[in-house]
Structure formats: structure tokens, C-alpha cells
Amino acid sequence: MKLRILSPFARLANRAVPIMVLASACAGCATAPSAQQRVPPSNDTLPASLRATPQEVLQDVLNAVGEMTYDCRSDGKMLSWTPTGSEATLVDQARRSVGTVAPGHYFIAYDGSQFVGSVAGEEIVTAGALTWERLVKRASADTDKARGRFGTVTSVQRVMTTGGLPPIPTCMQQGQSLLVPYTATYLFYRAAQSGAGSASSVPLIDFAHEAHS
Numbered sequence: 001m002k003l004r005i006l007s008p009f010a011r012l013a014n015r016a017v018p019i020m021v022l023a024s025a026c027a028g029c030a031t032a033p034s035a036q037q038r039v040p041p042s043n044d045t046l047p048a049s050l051r052a053t054p055q056e057v058l059q060d061v062l063n064a065v066g067e068m069t070y071d072c073r074s075d076g077k078m079l080s081w082t083p084t085g086s087e088a089t090l091v092d093q094a095r096r097s098v099g100t101v102a103p104g105h106y107f108i109a110y111d112g113s114q115f116v117g118s119v120a121g122e123e124i125v126t127a128g129a130l131t132w133e134r135l136v137k138r139a140s141a142d143t144d145k146a147r148g149r150f151g152t153v154t155s156v157q158r159v160m161t162t163g164g165l166p167p168i169p170t171c172m173q174q175g176q177s178l179l180v181p182y183t184a185t186y187l188f189y190r191a192a193q194s195g196a197g198s199a200s201s202v203p204l205i206d207f208a209h210e211a212h213s
Contacts, residue, residue, distance in 0.1 A: 063184070072177070
């Protein structure tokens, strides 16, 4: 695992390009670094705090390859790495890049649609890796973002994480940033149509037949 530590100046330069400009620039990318295709867990096997509601159905399964970012901050007593968000490429089951993850729990598709989440549940499932999470949609007045791939998403689960944690919690120089590689699988849910089954009953066979370990 290759870690990157950025000075305050390098950190600002690294983040100078706005999120939407990055998304637009990558819209024509045919492929992205491929995440290992893995069969995700079904909703009813997850811890209760991470499960989608019976009113939701599984819409999309995407893998992420990217970096978790941390800033060196002081709590008045000591310096420690404080998480500031993740930056990753979202890859579909055909290994095509379809969008990005950005700090603030932003999920931006290359068609311009987006989902912005708030953490509703969090569990330590894999030792030495990022927590598994459930994100629910934050209200947005931007109706233009309500169209496209992520336009109808109501919640997202982050599962099957690897990496993403600092090797040690403390740091040496305030203002530095640390970028730690991580991978994860994200499950995207939307509201079920009238008469549709619950989220826990949605089959994963369409995704699993292309997956391999």
C-alpha cells in the first residue's frame, strides 16, 4: 500500500480543480483502474444499522478505487490524522468508469447526476479497513441533479472495504494531508415502485455472474 503525504501548499494545488470540472473531464474516459469484481453481500445479511429499508430496491452495484484523505489537525493536546473524505473512481461490472466519489459523501455520475449522502449507520466489519456505512440522501433543491444514473438514488451502502486507514493515528506537522489507498463496493438503492419487492429480496445474480475473486 503506497501512502502519500502532502504539504499544505501541495494539498491546495492538488485540490484546486472543482469537483464538477473533474467529473466533466473524466466523462469521456473509457475505462478506469479496475476494481476486483466481487459478489456483494445481500441486504438481509448486513448488520441492522446498514440495511436498506423495505421501501427500497437495489439499483446499482459499483466498485471504487481511490484514496481516503486525512488532514493533520490538533485537538489542543496532540496532532492526529482527521478524515476529510474519500476521492475515488466508480467502476461498473463491465469495468467501465461511470463516476466519482468526492469528499462530503458526493457521488457524481458522468451524466451530471449526483447523490449527496449523510451517514445513517456505520460498522467496523473488516479489521484494518474503512468502516462499512449506510448513507441516506440529503435534501437538495437542484432538480437538474434529479435526472440520470444517480438521480433517483435514495441511499447507498459502502461494503467490502480494504485499506483506507492511516498506519498510525498521530502525525507530525499540522496542515499536512495523507492520502491512503482504498477499495470498496457501493450498493445504490432507489424507492421501490408500488407492488415491488423489498430491498432484502432483490437478487444479486445479475451482478454475481460477472464477478470473480
